[in-house]
Amino acid sequence: MSSRERILEKLREGERPFSPSNPPAFYQPMTPVADDDPAALRARFVVEAQKAACVVHPVKTPEAAIGVILHLLGGETAVSAWDLAQIPIPGLADALEQAGKTLVGQDASARVGLTGVDAALAATGSVVVMSGNGRWRTASLLPPVHIAVVQGNQIMPHLESWWAAQKADGLEHTRQRSNIVIITGPSRTADIAMQLVMGMHGPQELHLILLG
Amino acid sequence: MQNRANNFIPMAQVALNDADLQTAVSFGTQAGFNKRQAAMFADGEAHGQAMRQQAAAIRRRALNNLPELLEQAEANMQANGIQVLWAVDGEEANRHALEIARRHAAQSVVKSKSMVTEETGLNHALEAAGLDVLETDLGEYIVQLGEETPSHIVVPILHKTKESIRDLLIEKAHMPPTDDPETMARFARETLRPRFLAADMGISGGNFIIAETGSLALVSNEGNARLVTSLPRVHVAFVGIEKVVATVEDYATLTQVLPRSATGQALTVYTHLVNGPRQPGEADGPEHVYVILLDNGRSAIYNSDYCEALACIRCGACLNGCPVYQATGGHAYGWVYPGPIGAVVTPLLTGLENATPLPYASTLCGMCKEVCPVDIDIPRMLLDLRRDLVAQGHGGAVWGVGMKAWAWGAKSPTRFGLGGRVAASGRRFMPQRLPGPLNGWTDYRRTPQFAAKSFRQLWQERKGADDEQP
Numbered sequence: 001m002s003s004r005e006r007i008l009e010k011l012r013e014g015e016r017p018f019s020p021s022n023p024p025a026f027y028q029p030m031t032p033v034a035d036d037d038p039a040a041l042r043a044r045f046v047v048e049a050q051k052a053a054c055v056v057h058p059v060k061t062p063e064a065a066i067g068v069i070l071h072l073l074g075g076e077t078a079v080s081a082w083d084l085a086q087i088p089i090p091g092l093a094d095a096l097e098q099a100g101k102t103l104v105g106q107d108a109s110a111r112v113g114l115t116g117v118d119a120a121l122a123a124t125g126s127v128v129v130m131s132g133n134g135r136w137r138t139a140s141l142l143p144p145v146h147i148a149v150v151q152g153n154q155i156m157p158h159l160e161s162w163w164a165a166q167k168a169d170g171l172e173h174t175r176q177r178s179n180i181v182i183i184t185g186p187s188r189t190a191d192i193a194m195q196l197v198m199g200m201h202g203p204q205e206l207h208l209i210l211l212g
Numbered sequence: 213m214q215n216r217a218n219n220f221i222p223m224a225q226v227a228l229n230d231a232d233l234q235t236a237v238s239f240g241t242q243a244g245f246n247k248r249q250a251a252m253f254a255d256g257e258a259h260g261q262a263m264r265q266q267a268a269a270i271r272r273r274a275l276n277n278l279p280e281l282l283e284q285a286e287a288n289m290q291a292n293g294i295q296v297l298w299a300v301d302g303e304e305a306n307r308h309a310l311e312i313a314r315r316h317a318a319q320s321v322v323k324s325k326s327m328v329t330e331e332t333g334l335n336h337a338l339e340a341a342g343l344d345v346l347e348t349d350l351g352e353y354i355v356q357l358g359e360e361t362p363s364h365i366v367v368p369i370l371h372k373t374k375e376s377i378r379d380l381l382i383e384k385a386h387m388p389p390t391d392d393p394e395t396m397a398r399f400a401r402e403t404l405r406p407r408f409l410a411a412d413m414g415i416s417g418g419n420f421i422i423a424e425t426g427s428l429a430l431v432s433n434e435g436n437a438r439l440v441t442s443l444p445r446v447h448v449a450f451v452g453i454e455k456v457v458a459t460v461e462d463y464a465t466l467t468q469v470l471p472r473s474a475t476g477q478a479l480t481v482y483t484h485l486v487n488g489p490r491q492p493g494e495a496d497g498p499e500h501v502y503v504i505l506l507d508n509g510r511s512a513i514y515n516s517d518y519c520e521a522l523a524c525i526r527c528g529a530c531l532n533g534c535p536v537y538q539a540t541g542g543h544a545y546g547w548v549y550p551g552p553i554g555a556v557v558t559p560l561l562t563g564l565e566n567a568t569p570l571p572y573a574s575t576l577c578g579m580c581k582e583v584c585p586v587d588i589d590i591p592r593m594l595l596d597l598r599r600d601l602v603a604q605g606h607g608g609a610v611w612g613v614g615m616k617a618w619a620w621g622a623k624s625p626t627r628f629g630l631g632g633r634v635a636a637s638g639r640r641f642m643p644q645r646l647p648g649p650l651n652g653w654t655d656y657r658r659t660p661q662f663a664a665k666s667f668r669q670l671w672q673e674r675k676g677a678d679d680e681q682p
Contacts, residue, residue, distance in 0.1 A: 003507075004298040007453060010511035011279040017519035018272045027461045028266055030468035031478060032255060052481075106496050108409055124478045133493040137442045141435060159468065159479070163460045171460070175292055175425050178491050179442065182483040187435040190475070191351035191367060192393040193236070193374040194243050200350060200397055201404070202435025202482070 031123035033157040041122045042210075045155045048125030049208055052185030053198065058210045065149065065209050066095045072147055072207055073112055078102050080110035080143050083134025087116040087149050088211070106138045113143040113203070119165075120150045120208075123158035124184050127208065131179035140183065146203040148183075152212040213333050213361065217546035217558050217567035224544040224573075232373050237541040240370040244532035247476025248583060252469075254478075267469045268587040270462045271523035278514065281423040281456045282505065288426025292488035294501045302332030305506045309334060309415065309448055310341050312502055316446045318343070318412035324430075324437040325349040326417025327365060327526060328450045328506055330548045331561070334415070346407050348436040350400055357384040363542030363550065366474045366528035371541040404436075414440035414498065418451035419470065419525070421503070422463045427487050428503060429463060431471060431480040438482055447486070447498040453505050454514075454522040466525060469585040473527035509561040518593055521556050523586045530580035530590060536573050545570065552580035552590045559597055568606050571597035629668055636662035 001009075033044060046056050059065045066089060073079065081103045084093045096103065104110050115135070117127040127148050131137050140146050156162050159182065166174045174180070187202030198204050216223070227233055253260040274281060286296045299305035305328075313321070321343055323329070335356075338345045347356040351368035355361065358380050362368030369377065374393060381387040387399045416437055420429040428449050430437045441447045457463050471477040490497030513522055531537045531551030542550030546567070547558045555574055559567040571594050574580075580590040601607060607615075621627045639662055646654045665673075 002298070003300045003304060006300055007298055007505075007507045007511055008279050008282065010507075011282075011453075011514055014515040016276045017514065018276050020276060021269060021273055023273065023459070023461070024266070024269075027465060028259075028262055030263055030465065030472075032259070048478075108405070126479055126483075131494055131497060132491070134495075137438070137496050141438050141442065159464050159483075160461070163464050167460060171425055175288075175427070175487050176491065178293075178486070178488045178494065178497055180485040180487065181438060182479060183481065184477075184479045184483070185481050187433065187481055189350045189397055189434050191349070191354070191369060192377050192396055194240055194367075195374070195393040197394045197397040199401070200434035200436070201348070201401060201408075201439055 027160060029158050029160040031158055033123045035157040035161060041155050041157060042152055044122040045120055045125055048123065052125045054125060054185055054206045054208050056208045056210055062089045062091055065089050065211055066092055068209055069147060070099055073101060076111050078104045078107060078110045079112050079114050080104050080107055080139045081114040082116060082136060082139055086134050088151055089149060106136055108142050110143050112145045112147060113139040114147045115139050116149050117154060119162050120155045121158055121162060122155055126182050126184040128162060129181050129183060130177040132177060137179055141202050144199060144203055145205045147207045147209060149209045149211065152210065213330050213548055215547045215562045215566050217570050219546060220544055220569035220573055223546065224540045227540045227544050232376055233371050233541050236371050236373045238538060240367060241532040241538045248473050248529050251472040251476040263469055264585055264587055267465050267585050270457060270465055271586045274457045275519060275522055281458055282453060285421050285423040285426060285456050288423065289503055292426045294488050294503055297502060297504045299504055299506045301508050305332050305450060305504050306334050306337035308504050312446065312448055313343060313413055316500065318446055320344045320411045321413045321415055322346050322348050322408055322411040322440050323415045324432065324440040325352050326450050327548055328417055328452055331508060348404055348440060350397060350434060353400060354380060364528055364531055365526050408439045408443050411444045413446040413448065414444040416440050416449045418449045418455055420463055420466060421451060421456045422460060423456055424459050427485045429467060430484045431467060433481045435482060438484060441486055442497055445498055446500045448502045448504065450504050450506060453507050453510050470525050470527050473529040473585040513560050517596060518560055520588050521560060521593060523588055524553050525586060527585055529583040533579040533583045535575055535577060556590055556593045564600060564604060568601060571601060632666050
């Protein structure tokens with residue numbers, strides 16, 4: 001008998017441990033957030049992201065977003081960026097080229113990573129980042145500085161509403177993404193005497209460019 | 213990992229006399245406890261309690277359907293391109309990992325935090341086969357440098373002060389001297405980064421498996437779990453069979469009560485799903501992903517009165533809240549899982565006879581149940597384990613004689629009343645410190661003062677009841 005069969009057989013040996021129950025018709029969200037007012041959602045997202053130690057840069061136009069990115073890049077010439085078609089800023093490719101910036105993929109020496117996001121969560125100030133074609137996992141992970149571009153209409157109330165949207169979509173698309181990460185602030189540790197240190201293995205700074 | 217739980221009492225004595233440990237553990241547990249309290253009830257006490265009950269029901273529902281959920285999870289993981297292996301015990305799980313390493317010619321291994329691999333002694337097994345194994349969680353890295361074991365489920369070096377960590381990093385990793393935790397962490401980042409980039413194989417644990425999507429779910433703050441599961445060619449996850457949940461809704465609740473209870477965060481920095489190896493067109497990510505489902509005694513717990521213990525999501529809140537853990541730290545418990553939940557699962561996973569002191573390593577104050585995000589009735593199980601110990605003859609001779617004497621005295625109202633009067637009048641002859649083996653009692657307790665009149669005397673005065681009437 002295989003180990004699989006032995007384990008499953010053992011689990012089916014006795015009676016079920018608890019009285020049967022059905023999943024609730026409605027799951028209470030961990031952090032209740034009203035979802036009817038986009039302006040309130042946006043404001044909550046900004047507050048929570050800042051609490052999680054993100055730097056939020058609200059911008060009205062693509063030109064302003066490009067301005068912030070170039071400012072954050074400073075003298076850095078290499079950017080570990082996603083395929084720019086995946087980042088929703090028209091004119092970004094030209095602007096970076098004109099400024100003499102080189103796009104690198106998985107380059108461990110790059111100081112800055114530049115990505116888009118798939119969604120943003122107001123309750124926790126988080127961004128959802130999925131892997132895929134032209135979407136490096138390491139761009140949001142290896143460089144000490146991560147810049148993520150968020151569109152205002154990507155903000156959802158909370159993790160529960162994001163999953164509800166995925167489920168409405170059939171979950172197949174979600175499963176096809178080999179790696180999904182919900183990022184809430186820059187990397188950190190408190191292992192040494194409970195003292196908070198930012199940038200343990202991932203980015204030390206997380207800049208959110210909030211468009212529109 | 214070798215089980216030393218039967219040495220709980222001498223190991224606790226050592227811990228109580230270790231000044232550094234006392235400083236570190238009381239500070240760490242208090243901080244953890246307060247953060248948990250604030251985070252869990254951020255939206256009010258009633259809401260926090262409702263979320264605990266929602267989470268508790270999710271875990272019990274999942275355990276009720278465990279065999280079916282495991283089959284569903286396996287089928288969905290396989291459809292996602294994850295290879296699923298099963299292991300009856302730790303040895304088999306380690307063997308799987310070694311075979312995978314050989315198959316993919318892996319020499320260097322980076323690991324993110326996994327308590328299950330502590331259970332199986334994976335690091336020793338891999339090192340014995342000639343592989344290089346590196347722990348990458350900062351706390352686990354320091355544990356590995358010091359050739360220690362983790363003393364807390366969430367904060368492995370909760371027992372260590374900043375100074376002892378500094379000395380260890382200087383001695384074992386040649387860190388330039390510094391007193392600043394940030395500089396120490398930066399040193400570890402610079403030291404570990406090249407090892408991540410060069411590693412052939414990454415080994416992680418798993419916080420949850422979602423059956424309906426075939427996803428492996430992880431939480432981390434440092435980002436090392438992302439590096440371990442993204443950079444090497446091969447990713448292997450060690451996961452206990454009890455970790456499966458049914459749906460994404462179930463997962464969404466659990467992955468939020470976990471960090472609130474563990475570190476007081478609404479979400480960990482990285483709340484992370486692995487849905488399979490890199491897809492065609494993707495530029496990074498592992499080419500092969502394996503999940504090893506480990507039983508190692510869990511199916512036996514499943515069929516016992518202690519199944520509730522399998523609902524645990526390993527947040528560490530019961531450790532931080534426990535007056536015994538706060539005093540002793542984690543190493544005294546002698547095996548992988550310390551604190552109240554450890555006092556339950558260590559006897560169950562390693563044999564009651566190998567952990568006889570642990571069910572007594574509790575004041576039964578109930579804080580562990582109070583703070584548990586999935587409402588596990590740990591005090592009930594500790595009491596039942598004490599009953600099992602006595603039933604299996606581990607009660608000890610003194611215990612048996614004492615209980616028989618008590619029963620003889622308590623069965624007759626005359627003897628019971630006499631006993632009370634003798635105890636009350638004999639109190640003043642009792643020395644401050646009892647001799648020999650009995651001083652364990654007097655060293656840590658004050659003898660109580662008896663009231664001038666006993667309850668029975670007062671009752672008789674009021675009611676004039678006959679002494680012989682029950």
